[in-house]
Amino acid sequence: MAPHPAAREMPTDSGARALPEEVAVALTYQGSTQAVMMASPSDLEDFALGFSLSEGLIDSAREIESLDILPHPQGFEARLWLAAPRAEAMAARRRRSMGPVGCGLCGIDSLEAALRPLPERGHVALRLSQSALIGAADALRAQQPLQDATRAAHAAAFVTPQGDILCLREDVGRHNALDKLIGALARGGIDPATGAVLMTSRLSVDMVQKTAIAGAPVLCAVSAPTVLAVQQAEAAGLTLACLPRADRGQFDIFTRPDRITT
Incomplete structure (x- = not known):
């Protein structure tokens, strides 16, 4: 089997092991750098579009006039040009940030911006069962080639009400995986x-923010959320759940339990 394109064999004292690639990805808008993120070098078009949406830089993909991924000696540039009205708004709120894989709020310039108002998703009438989410979590383990190769990657998946995984993306950074999705x-x-977001990582407040802004009404993970994540999910009308030991019947729902049936 060929190695995953986002992984590389590296020597160790006991032989060789595949490790995930981590590269700098500069996101530039109208010729100016908005953020530099460390990410896996795969699905970068998805990453640039997802980052733009989840950070509120655009409201729709239609506001992007062009998106190009350009290789550089130090990494990649995701070069985006926006339509005129959005480009003007970008100029008014431009900021620079450096985002390591473990941080999702780097570059935020005020406490108010860190806890930005979220769109209200309480009206979304979605229903799915615990068994569907548990089945999706089981299926998720077989659909992570980067994780299989390296044991060092996160995944974000979109799950239908029937429990099918419709789309999945991986990255060394959990925020990046969600943006790619x-x-x-x-x-x-x-x-x-029309479905739920399923993560292999812990649920912090920034994951709730990205999910709510994207429009998904349910966010589920294999690890428990933070207190602030629960508070923000409650305010946004987002269903927040975790299944740390679903094989043993542990399935915790923290907010809006009406969307998940038993």
Whole structure:
């Protein structure tokens, strides 16, 4: 089997092991750098679009006039040009940030911006069962080639009410994996309101923010959320759940339990 394109064999004292690639990805808008993120060098078009959406830089993919991924000696540039009205708004709120894989709020310039108001998703009438989510979590383990190769990657998946995984993206950074998923859904014309986001990582407040802005009404992970994540999910009308030991019947729902049936 060929190695995953986002992984590389590296020597160790006991032989060789595949490790995930991590590269700098500069996101530039109208010729100016908005953020530099460390990410896996795969699905970068999805990443650039998803980042733009989840950070509120655009409201729709239609506001992007062009998106090009350009290789550089130090990494990649995701070069985006926006339509005129959005370009003017970008100039008014431009900021620079350096985002390591473990941080999702780097570059935020005020406490108010860190806890930005979220769109209200309480009206979304989605229903799915615990068994569907548990089945999707089991299926998720067989659909992570980068994780299989390296044991060092996160995954974000979109799950239908029937428990099918419609789309999945991987990255060394959990925020990047979610942004890639959001971008993939937008490029595929899939409405996030029609399913749930399933993560292999912990749930912090920034993951709640990205999911709510993207429009998905349910966010589920294998690890428990933070207190602030629960508070933000409650305010946004987002269903927040975790299944740390679903094989033993542990399935915790923290907010809006009406969307998940037993």
